[in-house]
Amino acid sequence: MYPALQNELANYQKRTPRSHDAHQRAMSRVPIGVASNYRYYPPYPLFVRDGKGSRIHDIDGNEYIDHNLCYGALFAGHRHPAVMKAVEEQLQVGTLYGMPHGMELELADLICERFPVEMVRFGNSGSEVTMHSLRLARSVTGRSKIIKMEGGYHGGHDAISVSVKPKEGQFGDPDHPTPVVSSAGVLKGTSDATLVAPFNNLTAVERLFDEHRDQIAAVIVEPIMMNIAFCMPDEGYLQQLAAVTRKNGAMFIMDEVKTGGKLAYGGACEYFNVKPDILCLGKSIGGGFSLAAFAASRSVMDVIAQQKMFHAGTYNTNPTVMAAGIATFRHVLTREAFEHVSKLNTRLLDGYQQTIKKTGLIGYADGAGANGALMFYPHRVRNYRDWYHVDEDIWTHYWFAMTNRGVLPQPYWWDEQWTISVQHTEKDIDEHLQVFAEIAPGLAAAQEERMTVGPLGTHAS
Ligand SMILES: Cc1ncc(COP(=O)(O)O)c(C=O)c1O
DSSP: OOHHHHHHHHHHHHHOHHHHHHHHHHTTTSGGGSSSGGGOOSSOOOOEEEEEBTEEEETTOOEEEESOHHHHTOTTOBTOHHHHHHHHHHHTTOSOOSSOOSHHHHHHHHHHHHSSOSEEEEESSHHHHHHHHHHHHHHHHOOOEEEEETTOOOOSSGGGOBSSSOOTTTSEETTEEOOOBOSTTOOHHHHTTEEEEOTTOHHHHHHHHHHTTTTEEEEEEOSSBOSSSOBOOOTTHHHHHHHHHHHTTOEEEEEETTTTTTTOTTHHHHHTTOOOSEEEEOGGGGTTSOOEEEEEOHHHHHHHHTTSSOOOOTTTTOHHHHHHHHHIIIIISOHHHHHHHHHHHHHHHHHHHHHHHHHTOSOEEEEETTEEEEEOSSSOOOSHHHHTTSOHHHHHHHHHHHHHTTEEOSSSSTTOOEEOOTTOOHHHHHHHHHHHHHHHHHHHHHHHHHHHHSOSOOOOO
């Protein structure tokens, strides 16, 4: 760790003693002191006091422009008035029934109006719906195996806990990656059925279909890979991937848990003009409440309608969350809102690029819809193996330097990206850019110094 980075870490610790203490206490009862492994980072995570609009306060009272936004689940921003009103009204009526109430159809209609699907089932998290989407594909095709992309994240269940962050020495041939199980406790029989392909590489997928003829039920893909910060599909890649998948009798699953409520009005389906066999939605569709959905054509969903495939959940379509979801679709995820956020994102991306050019930083900013990221890599990342070599120390320096100056530029970890909410303003973006312009010369100097010592990219973790 170099001195400028050490200084930023020391400053972070000086500004946030209460977060430090809260984390110390939490660790006595909660493993690593957090409820989701991603939330931990060294030396300790910020603990949040409150959030409103585009901003949050930590428990030391420091204010931040928030581009973490719960890992992209808050396109609505904090406490969006229309969502709050709907939820407050629903709280007066009932919070949980475990019985149908009519809002299922209302929200399913809203989803089917904007995505190319005909029937919807709801859940509470992205993990849940990607898990059920795979079961759906297996039920329809009668096959077991699936293909996922190397570096892709679709939640925490066993079938996709493979090659999420595989390491050098494990991950094998870049064109024919070795599947690497990413957690202890994953059932071998389940993970053995998961095959891994590099993103943006059709030949690799075709080869897997040849090697496992008539055994593959589905290809699951995140249309823009956002578990490696921000990685765009090549022109035409998604359409061709869908075609290859269908040609081989498998289902094309688009995991739009992140893109669905943030990339465009009709998600990646609209943005890239591609139609999935099964669609997964989550995060931002709930406006700050835990809502997720999987959806497909009538004929695919028929296995559930015929009660051949089981899907259930006590909290599914709980009325509080459904009220939030309906308000979100009607008042937050509007065409005007996507236009507003997309304009802000262009402003942010352009500003980053200008500062990068001016300071000679090696890297680039990439983004679309509400998301983007600063990538410390000399050219556009096309897959996990490219991303694997981003400079982690410089990124860490960037994150703490921005955070110490009141801008949470994105969630911690360099595999994440920023989100802009409908409640962010031009002023927020300009403040963000001002802080970046302030710290960028220091980053460029550190980068140059490190380049003279060793190659770009450290990958210590
Ligand atoms: C693309 C994608 N799919 C699925 C998930 C899992 O969603 P959840 O954390 O709500 O279970 C995530 C979470 O980050 C995700 O990014």
